[in-house]
Amino acid sequence: METGENNIVICLFILKIELLLILKILSFMRKLLTGMLFLSPLALFGQGYQLNLQGARQVGMGSTGLANPNDATALFTNPGSAVFVEDNGITIGGTAAFSKGTFTDANSNVVNHSDNPIVTPFFASGIYGSKNGKWKYGISVYTPFGSAMKWEPESVGRFETREISLVSVSFQPTVSYKVTEKLGLGVGLSYTYGHVNIQKDVPVQFLNGNFGDANIDAKAGGFGVNTGLYFKATDKLALAFSYRSRIKMESTSGTATFNVPESIASNFPNQDITATLPLPQVFGVGATYKFCNDFKMNAEVYLSDWTKYDTVRVNYTEQPVAGENSSDLVRDYKYGYSARVGAEYTPERRYELRAGLMYSVSPIQKGYVNPDVPDANRINPSIGGSYVFSKNFKLDLALLAEFVNRKDKNVISGIYGTYNFTILLPTIGLTYNF
Amino acid sequence: MKSFQKYILLASSFAFLFTACSKEQALTPVSKGNADFSKYVALGNSLTAGYADNALYYAGQKVSYPNLLAQQFKQVGGGEFKQPLIDPNSVGIGGGLNAKLILRMVNGALAPVPAAPMGDLTIFTNSVASQGPFNNMGVPGAKLTNSVMPGYGNAANGLGNYNPFFTRMTTQPTTASMLLDAVAQQASFFSVFLGNNDLLGYATGGGVGDVITPMAGPAGVGFELSYKKVLDEMMNQGAKGVLINLPDVTSAPFFTTIAYNGLVLTRQGQVDSLNFAYAPLIAGGLVQQFQVGANGFIIADTGVPGGRRQMKAGELVLLSTPQDSLRNAGWGSIKPLADQYVLNKTEVGNITIAKNSFNQKIKSFADERDLAYVDIDRFLQNAKTHGIELNGRNFTTTFVTGGIFSLDGIHLTPIGNVFLANEVIKAVNTKYNAFIPQVDPSKFGGVKFP
Numbered sequence: 028m029e030t031g032e033n034n035i036v037i038c039l040f041i042l043k044i045e046l047l048l049i050l051k052i053l054s055f056m057r058k059l060l061t062g063m064l065f066l067s068p069l070a071l072f073g074q075g076y077q078l079n080l081q082g083a084r085q086v087g088m089g090s091t092g093l094a095n096p097n098d099a100t101a102l103f104t105n106p107g108s109a110v111f112v113e114d115n116g117i118t119i120g121g122t123a124a125f126s127k128g129t130f131t132d133a134n135s136n137v138v139n140h141s142d143n144p145i146v147t148p149f150f151a152s153g154i155y156g157s158k159n160g161k162w163k164y165g166i167s168v169y170t171p172f173g174s175a176m177k178w179e180p181e182s183v184g185r186f187e188t189r190e191i192s193l194v195s196v197s198f199q200p201t202v203s204y205k206v207t208e209k210l211g212l213g214v215g216l217s218y219t220y221g222h223v224n225i226q227k228d229v230p231v232q233f234l235n236g237n238f239g240d241a242n243i244d245a246k247a248g249g250f251g252v253n254t255g256l257y258f259k260a261t262d263k264l265a266l267a268f269s270y271r272s273r274i275k276m277e278s279t280s281g282t283a284t285f286n287v288p289e290s291i292a293s294n295f296p297n298q299d300i301t302a303t304l305p306l307p308q309v310f311g312v313g314a315t316y317k318f319c320n321d322f323k324m325n326a327e328v329y330l331s332d333w334t335k336y337d338t339v340r341v342n343y344t345e346q347p348v349a350g351e352n353s354s355d356l357v358r359d360y361k362y363g364y365s366a367r368v369g370a371e372y373t374p375e376r377r378y379e380l381r382a383g384l385m386y387s388v389s390p391i392q393k394g395y396v397n398p399d400v401p402d403a404n405r406i407n408p409s410i411g412g413s414y415v416f417s418k419n420f421k422l423d424l425a426l427l428a429e430f431v432n433r434k435d436k437n438v439i440s441g442i443y444g445t446y447n448f449t450i451l452l453p454t455i456g457l458t459y460n461f
Numbered sequence: 462m463k464s465f466q467k468y469i470l471l472a473s474s475f476a477f478l479f480t481a482c483s484k485e486q487a488l489t490p491v492s493k494g495n496a497d498f499s500k501y502v503a504l505g506n507s508l509t510a511g512y513a514d515n516a517l518y519y520a521g522q523k524v525s526y527p528n529l530l531a532q533q534f535k536q537v538g539g540g541e542f543k544q545p546l547i548d549p550n551s552v553g554i555g556g557g558l559n560a561k562l563i564l565r566m567v568n569g570a571l572a573p574v575p576a577a578p579m580g581d582l583t584i585f586t587n588s589v590a591s592q593g594p595f596n597n598m599g600v601p602g603a604k605l606t607n608s609v610m611p612g613y614g615n616a617a618n619g620l621g622n623y624n625p626f627f628t629r630m631t632t633q634p635t636t637a638s639m640l641l642d643a644v645a646q647q648a649s650f651f652s653v654f655l656g657n658n659d660l661l662g663y664a665t666g667g668g669v670g671d672v673i674t675p676m677a678g679p680a681g682v683g684f685e686l687s688y689k690k691v692l693d694e695m696m697n698q699g700a701k702g703v704l705i706n707l708p709d710v711t712s713a714p715f716f717t718t719i720a721y722n723g724l725v726l727t728r729q730g731q732v733d734s735l736n737f738a739y740a741p742l743i744a745g746g747l748v749q750q751f752q753v754g755a756n757g758f759i760i761a762d763t764g765v766p767g768g769r770r771q772m773k774a775g776e777l778v779l780l781s782t783p784q785d786s787l788r789n790a791g792w793g794s795i796k797p798l799a800d801q802y803v804l805n806k807t808e809v810g811n812i813t814i815a816k817n818s819f820n821q822k823i824k825s826f827a828d829e830r831d832l833a834y835v836d837i838d839r840f841l842q843n844a845k846t847h848g849i850e851l852n853g854r855n856f857t858t859t860f861v862t863g864g865i866f867s868l869d870g871i872h873l874t875p876i877g878n879v880f881l882a883n884e885v886i887k888a889v890n891t892k893y894n895a896f897i898p899q900v901d902p903s904k905f906g907g908v909k910f911p
Contacts, residue, residue, distance in 0.1 A: 131487035134883070136536075136898035138487075183903050186853035230854040230864075232906040234563075288910035290564070290571050434487075440853040445487040 079385070080122045080148045080427075081169045083456030087411015087425035088369025089383020091325035093313030094257060094267035095371075098421075098458045099152035102165040102201045105269045105311075106213025107255035109203035110163040112154055120423065120456030121149035126175070128431065128448030130398060132183050139182035141448075146175045146194070150456075156203075163203045171197050171219060172306060174400055184398030185228040185238070187440050191399045195221040195276075199253060211257035221247045221276050221304065225399070229295070233288050239295070243341060245281030245302050249274040262317070269311040273335060276304040283343065298345040305335035307363070307390075325369040325383075333360035333390040357439050358397070363390035369409075381411035381425070389433075396435035401446035403433030411454075423456035493537035494895030496701045501534055501542060502596050502648035503527035504608065504639065504691065507872060508881075509599025509654050510626070511544070514573075515869035516561035516580060517601055517626065518553025522546055524875040527597050527652060529882040529900050534650075537897055544597040545589045545630040547581075554580030555869075556602055562868040564861070564910055571861070571910070573868040585625040590632045598643045600627045604662065605655040605687045608639040609680050644694045651695045651702035652885065656819050659684060660812055661871070664710045667779060667801040668808035673815045676822070685822055692826060703833035703889055705881075706820040710812055711777070712841035714860035715870030716804065719778040724756040724793050735794060742767055758793035760803045769797040777804040780860070780870045833892035835884050841865075849880070851902055856880075864907030874907040 079090035082100030092101070096108035099118040126143040148170035156163030174193040178184060201215035222245070229239030255269035278301050285295035313327030339356040348354070369383030385407040396402070411425030431448035503509050510517055511525025522528070522544050531542030547553060552560035552575075560577035567574060602624055603613075612618055614627045614634030631637045643651070659674035677683045680690040695702065710716050726732050735751040739759070742748040747770040749757065757771040758778060772778070778793075782802040786792040804812070820838060827834035843849070844865060845858040857863035860870055865877040873881060883899040890896055 129487070132901060133489065134899040135901040136488055136491070137901040137903075181903050183852050183901065185903060227853075230906065232909045234909050234911055236906070236909065238906065290566055290911045439850070441850045442852050447487060 081150045083120050083423035083425045083454045086427050086454045087381035089367040089385045091327045091367045091369040094265040094315040099154040102152050102167045105255035105267050106201045106215045107211045108257035110205045110211045114460035115155045116460035117153040118458040119151040122452050122454040126450040132444040140179045143175050161205045165201045167199045188399040190226040193223045209259040215253040217251045239287035242284040245278045247276040247278045249276040265315045267313050271309040273308040274306040278302045296346045301342045307331045307333040321374045327367045329365045331363035336360040359395050360390040364388045379413040383409045394438040403431045419460045421458040425454040427452040491536050492896045494893035496893040497649040498534040498539040500649045502643050502646050503652045504643050505599040505654035506603045507601035510601050512601045513867040513872045514562040516553035516555035518561050519547045519549040524878045526878040526882040542596045545595050551581040552577040554584045588629050594646050604658040609690050611638045648700050654705040656707050664812050704827045705835040706823050706838050708838045708841045713871050714866050715780040716777045718860040721772040721776050722755040722757045724758050759797045761797040833888040835888045861908050875905040879905045
């Protein structure tokens, strides 16, 4: 125990001394980011329905880990760092996303509740390569994007979204190459499968007063690239850069189903639909600094380019619906941005501890918040820990909390009010090394 | 374990970071401002009574804009709001002793048809006056000038000076006026939506059979002094209130659904025979050459030689025109449309001029007496030209599909009443520095479909 405590004291002391260095790194990253910002004349925005839940260790540290390879989850986080993962092994895990919130209508003071179904993003990665070799190979399966929202009946937004569920799964084989003892480079090719279902009320009334109902369901797929660089600048400092490409999710099958009064049913023909859902390209830069053997910190910034996510057009392939050949969901997302820090304490013991903080700026612009993804600028704190059964077997746990609070008036639908959401994301991971 | 405590400290400082952030205030604190909503009385006509689909019936009364308002006023100290309710199972009754209209499939097309061959006459024979007094003093058919007439519930006064909708709700049919019954309730807050029938009597009759109320003349005859009397007496105890102006008739689908050039010819044979039949009038410039496609209807007009001519843009065909006769009996082509189904340019002009001067008068009353003023005329013009987007729904003044107007083309649907109530709330909030939450429109709709 004594040694451990001394270590901490020393670490905190070093932390103080080296604060200057951190500030230098941060200022470097700010410059880098300002450069990226400059590409867009508008302010930058955050995350939309992008998930940052592809590894329990990362989640515990504010969803960081670009320059901090530890297990097979590095294949997603930064393929360039994967070759520096010491052991061959597999890591599996998942998250239970508990989300609950309200919409308070600014005009009527009416409060609508959203008690969302629990969704379970997951990840599974395996990494293999010869010990201290130049190459590592891996395969990962993970959930890059997801959302579930279910509003109580007769909510203000019922004619926009009553219920939405979006699930996606990516399959990514990866190679990671050790260019030098300090530099790693990795590339993963991903195929992403997605399934989106939107249910909303149609503003036509049956004789009994009930409104009609529309159900839009689409399955889609698309290819993408996940690449990264990892650079071990010194024994203490590692730097990293990652890039995940845009994925153009083209629908492979889709249907629109309507339930409306019989006398006007011919205006709402059930039929097949097509749609394209563009997922953003994501840039990340980060650093890991090892203050001492058992304490390190990560600092990272991410930029998500959602600019292709402007108008999602649902095309009716057979007949017009209520006189229209398509239905447009105007979203007009711009850039999402997030800054993250995480700390990790890894005594050579049975346990490890982590904490982190992520600040994200939403890609959803003022005037474009919708009841389907009521995103906002948010501060997400997280904590995490591991239990080390043996050198080969580890259990990772993490808890990430998200708080959404945003007032907006949608320029298209006119929906005007405040969204308040609390999302809790307990995450578990198991690593087995061989 | 000091180290552990430090980590706990670290973790709790993270927790502090987000709680310290400023939160958007979701609920706006309600406030009655400098008005008193404890006793609200609404004076008006059919639009205030909750008349819809050409009849007064229970479901319409429940969503009358004053009843919707009263429910919102309850959040700022408003009291009970009584209405002369009709039995929930009744088909209701309209001005023509008819039942309410409903949409039904007729010969493969949707059409508004009466829900029953006859209206529910027990509504007129069974007085509900003992349940009063009623905060909703909306009497279908009442003109502004009628509202100040004593004995408006007395059948002996004869048609026009007597109204069975008032008879059923007043305890003193032979002596009471709508205004007297309203004043007796000592309202702390009131609304006035009167004057529509002073225009509509003329407009819905095609400019024949009734006249527009003149501006001048004593109370009970002229518009200005009648309105002044209403306000003088409603305000004699210091009540505050809101005045609603009069919408243009061209906002209502009753006047706009059938186009002036709705005579659609599909065969050259029809065209030729009409051109032959109307050759003299075509030569005289009163009728244009007929053609395949849209043509102006032929209407009766005593002011031209031959007594008939073709309609021109800007003239209106009323929804009361029997549409079977338009389609199958040669109305508007071989037979001219009778004057009672048409508003010609002069008549439309008369109505517009009168509406504008009435609205100027109402506005100046509101300004002089520091009352809230609702420009529902402008609201409906805007709905007509641009449509209104409401939480993902779009509303227009189009018949049936527009959502705002009920099946009679003049009175409001439930959501139409919500719009009106919310326009009133906005005006009242502004005038009296209050925050009364608006009616949540999410549960309300327009016309119901089979």
